[in-house]
Amino acid sequence: DSHASDKMASSEVTEIHLKDYAAYPYDVENVTLEFDLEEEFTVVTATSVMRAKPSSIGAPLVLDGRQSFMELLAIYIDDKPVPSRLCAFNPNAEDTRLVVDPAALPADGAKFTLGVVTKFKPQDNLELSGLYKSSGNFCTQCEAEGFRLITYYPDRPDVMSVFTTKIRADKTKYPVLLSNGNLVGSCDLAGGRHMAVWVDPWRKPCYLFALVAGDLAVVESAFTTCTGKTVDLRIYAEQKNIGRCDFAMESLKRAMKWDEERFGLEYDLDLFNIVAVDDFNMGAMENKSLNIFNSRLVLATPQTATDMDYSAIEGVVAHEYFHNWTGNRVTCRDWFQLSLKEGLTVFRDQEFSSDMGSRSVKRIGDVRYLRDAQFAEDASPMAHPVRPASYMKIDNFYTLTVYEKGAEVIRMYHTLLGEEGFRKGTDLYFERHDGQAVTTDDFFQAMSDANPGCDIGKLKNWYSQAGTPTVTCERAYDAGAKTYSLTLTQVLPKTPDNGGDRPKVAQLIPVKVGLVDAKTGKDLDVSGNVSVTSAGSTSTCVPVPGDAGSVVLRLNDMSATFTFAGVESEPVPSVLRGFSAPVKLAVTPALTADELLFQLAHDSDPFNRWEAAQKMAREIMCRAIRSTWHEGKTELASDDDAAEAVTADAAWGKFVDACKGIFRDAASDVVDRAWVEEALSFPGVGSLVQELKPVDPLAVHKVVKQFSKRFALACSDEIEACYATCKAEAAALGEYLVDETQTARRSLMGYCMALMGAAGHGGEEASELAAAAAAARNMTETVAALGALNRHPTAKAARDAAFDAFKQKWRDDNNVICTYLSLVAGNSGYGASPLEEVKATMADESVYSHKIPNKFYSLVGGFARGNTPGFHAADGSGYVFLADCLLAMDKTNAIAASRLAKPFTEWRLYDAPRQALMKGEIDRILKAEPSPNMFEIMTKSLA
Ligand SMILES: [Zn+2]
Known part of the structure; x- marks a missing residue:
């Protein structure tokens, strides 16, 4: 298949620069696209009414299109074929450009009609970009540059036009024919075919064009807008999945209402369609009035989707709908x-x-x-x-x-x-x-x-400016003057994008701050007593409406001092409340363990209360890693030594006691249980590695694992009580609801089960978890039980049986089986090795297919991102596996492959032996002449 890989040698890939931007010389007044969809090939006739911009009469007409994918059957200007001497393929550009000589165009800048006829095979398009087939249905994905696999056209977002789409196809195979805008006509044609005509009245760039043709079922509903207009809402899916669309529909209506109330934005057509397809590179796409979704982000019932899936569906349905104004109209x-x-x-x-x-x-x-x-x-x-x-x-x-x-x-x-x-x-x-x-x-x-x-x-x-700024915050109390000052300084890191050396300039950073009274635990009133005391400063402070206990310090210089007056005794500072800026914060002197415990107990800001628990856990783990591993050390500490390093930490006892209190509050339901689950979910390997780089990831993993185990053992009474309470409450429930209360309870229960798995101190827990897996009434409970069994060190038989039962039940369901693939990817050590199980699963055609990106992301991505012992195995086998998978996928779907290339770009985080192994794989990928997508990521990762 000639289209499957780009023919250009990677070394000829060119860099495109923002500073070279030039407006397109032509306006496209309107465009009509006619699709003749056949089993063998598709023919597209594109007719555009164009005119040169007054300042660019005589400019060549440059059209984007992939010559290796499409055959150009004909090109006309005003119904006259363009002679081949006036029409050239530009061989230098990586995606071919078709350049029409101005001699073929009206010399006076008058309006003209461009006709282009192309022919190609969507059924062979495994890139899932442009027009392709998913489960026998035609669908499109044009963002960012997929339209150039459909026809020759200015494929760039600043060329906006009014689109008319005519679709002709077999009526039995493809009863549903959809495109953007309103359906203005449809009729039957000879030979069992039919036609639909769609007109989108809103000008748009071609990346928002969409087409769907297939045999799809539909659920319908309606929404009345704030001005009383009725909008028909439709969600299309395969017949077998149509019963799973209700939650997406409700989410859509909530999003439409919210956008009116919060942003004053009303929907602008009479129809809004969503189509769910299994084969999709991304999450979803906001094509005007015809959103196309990865089916994982539409389909949900309690039996097939977890609470996390539900919340992703609500978020993504809303996201794509919101694009109607932020992305489509503007x-x-x-x-x-x-x-x-x-x-x-x-x-x-x-x-x-x-x-x-x-x-x-x-x-x-x-x-x-x-x-x-x-x-x-x-x-x-x-x-x-x-x-x-x-x-x-x-x-x-x-x-x-x-x-x-x-x-x-x-x-x-x-x-x-x-x-x-x-x-x-x-x-x-x-x-x-x-x-x-x-x-x-x-x-x-x-x-x-x-x-x-x-x-x-x-x-x-x-x-x-790239890079994460660090804000240092120096705190000082003057008991005599009764003032408290915070000196904020921004440190902007060197990043490869600016040549490494160009000095960076100050960024405006809003730092929301409160001062907590160390005696009462209450916020001090800071609304009127803070001022900027550094000379010549452009920094300022602004009050927070309705919250006298907080103020926003606007750091507008590299450094500035903010002073609070009338502070009777030294407070505990609560800095960066709500995470008011995407920075790393370093308070000096650092908050002590006692201050962090105080913050965890008293801070009025739930974010900083959470942060206090995270910080304590992180510091204990980092100290344990530093005491058990150093650069050059190749042998890992024993489990007992790692555990000892954790429990001997001076802050451990107080930390565990504070957490026990949180568990008790959660059991009696006097705190937000969803917050508890977050507060007690401590930093993982990925985030600790960033702090300790370069480091042996297995040394980090060992401490993280022992930390969980010791924590679970130390709090086992509280965890059991919490679990028992939640389980009893859940058993007493009638209807399953995806509401705040039930979701929080299920998430806390799942968290307790994970800790029971991590504790792993006996057969009793293993059988409780196995029983929970067997008795699970919904996917949230199932995944919690399977995930916990995956962590339990001695429950292999129960784990394998539960996994097999899950696989047998869901093997024919492309979505649910991805949940299974993610769980297999997270296997932390059962069987011969985690990698062997992943490989065996990949070879099992009943559950895995390279053609479905979701499966690739779940299994290969889950392994590379979430399986530290498997991916970072000292012999490099995990790296070889990922490189093999990337190279195989890159041949057919460069976009999907590149999305999983990221773990290799982070090679600098790890110890020297792993750096060498990862760089070896990067070299191997580069030598294999990868796609331009993969070439860019791999070459840049070595920079
Ligand atoms: Zn988006």
């Missing part, structure tokens, strides 16, 4: 601006989920993810700013930095401007830019103009 000028739509939309979906559930728990979860994954990216050779300055393949820049850090930047606008000021800013942004393709600078300008008198200029530097 879109990106170029792909460097990806965070314009993604950072803003992630912020919006985070806020939506916070309003639907527990705000503090949502925030903690988001920060945990940001720190574990995005901070690691920021510290790696792949570090790049929220608005990258260059790329080779834009597919590689759908990153945590663009999405999650981008959302944090938006959150800082919100913190600095307040809810009201933020809303004024977004109102102005939509008013100014509706129907346009714009930049992050335009967004900044709207926010800034809507809030005159509020200088947020240095917030812009977050878009152009």
Whole structure:
């Protein structure tokens, strides 16, 4: 298959730079796409009405298209074929460009019609980009550059047009024909075929184009907008799955209502469609009025989806819907601006989920993810700013930095401007830019103009500088003057993107702070007594409306001192409340163990209470690792020595006692149980490795494991009591609900089971867990029991039996079986080795297929990210396995392969022997002439 791999040698891949941006010389007034879908091949006729921009009459007409994938059957200007001497394929660009000589176009800049006819085989398209087939149905994925696998067209986001789509296909095989906008006509054709005509009245770039043709079932509902318009809502899925769409439908309605209330944004068409497909590279895609979803993010029943799946579905359905305004109505000028739509939309979906559930728990979860994954990216050779300055393949820049850090930047606008000021800013942004393709600078300008008198200029530097800043916070109490001062200093790390040496400039960092009275545990009133006392400072402070116990310190310089007056005795500072900026915080002198325990007990900010427990656990584990491992040491400490290093720590006893109290509160339900589950879920290997780098990951894993085990043993009475209470409450319940109370209870129960597995001190627990797996009434309970059995050191027989039962039950379900694959990937040591079990599972065609990215992500990704002993095995076998999998996948689906290449880019985190092994695999991948996507990641990771 010629299309399957890019024919260019990787070394010819070129870098594209933001500074080279030039507007497209032509406007596309409208475009009509006619699809003739056949079993052998598909023919697409694209007819565009175009005109040169007044300043660029006489410019060549450059069209993007992949020559190795499509056959160009014909090209016309105003119904006349373009002679071949006036039409050339540009062989230098990696995705071929078709260049039409201006001599073929009207010389006076008049309007003309471009006709392009292409032919290709969607059924052979394993890239899952452009038009392809999933389970026998046609579907599309055009973001970022998939449209160029459909026809020759200016495939760039700043070319916006009105699309009409005509789809012709066999009526029996493909009764459902969908595209963007409104259905304006349909009819039967000769030969058992039929046709549908869709018109989307809103101008859009081609990356938002979508088409679906297939035999799909549908659920229907409706939503009445704030102005009384009725919108028909439809979710399409395969017939066997159609009973699993109700939760996604309810989520969609909640999202539509929330966007009206919070942002004043109303839906703009009479119809909104969602289609669930099994074969999909990403999570979901916000195509105008025809969202296409990875079916894992639509389908849910209590029997098939965990509470985490439910919350992901609610979040992603909302995210894609919110794109209708942030992304579709106002879109990106170029792909460097990806965070314009993604950072803003992630912020919006985070806020939506916070309003639907527990705000503090949502925030903690988001920060945990940001720190574990995005901070690691920021510290790696792949570090790049929220608005990258260059790329080779834009597919590689759908990153945590663009999405999650981008959302944090938006959150800082919100913190600095307040809810009201933020809303004024977004109102102005939509008013100014509706129907346009714009930049992050335009967004900044709207926010800034809507809030005159509020200088947020240095917030812009977050878009152009990579790396995670560290904020040091020096605290000092003056008992005589009764003042308390905090000196904040920002330290911006060197990153490979700016040549390493160019000095970085100050970023505006909002640091939300409270002072807690050390005697009463209550917040001091800080609303009126703080001032900036460093000379010449541009930093300021602003009160927090409705919260006299907090103030936002706006660090606008490299360093500034903030002084609180009238402080009667030395308080405990609560710095970076709610994680008000995506930074690493270092308080000096560091908070003592007693101060952390005080914070855990008293801080009014639930984030910092959680943080106190995390910090204590992290410090105990780091000290234990440092005392049992050092650079050059090749032999691991014994389990007993690692355990001893943990329990002999001076803070251990107090820490365990505080946690026992939290368990008791959770059992009697006087605290938010979801918060408890977060508070007692301590940092894992990935996050500790970042702190201790370079380090032997197995030495870290050993301490983490012993920490859990000792913690579980020390708290076993409290854990058992907590588990028993939750179990009894759950047994007494009637209806299964995905609400806050039930979800929190199930998550706490699952947490207790995981600790019972980690304690692993007898057959009793093993049989309790096996019984729990057998008796589970829903997927949340099943996964909790299987996960716990996976950790139990002596329950092999029970574990294998439970895993096999699960596999037999769900082998024909492409979604649920991914849960099984993730669990297998997390095997921590049963059987010959974790890797052997993963390999055996991969060879089992009844559960695994390379063609379904979800399965690849669950099994291979789960192993590389979540299985420390297997992936980081000292003999390098885990690395060889990942490289083999990447090379195999890269041949057919470069986007999916590149998404799992990340573990190799983090080689610098590990000890010297592992660095050598990982670099060996990177070299091997590069020598195999990988796709441009893989080439970019691998070469940059060596930088
Ligand atoms: Zn998005």
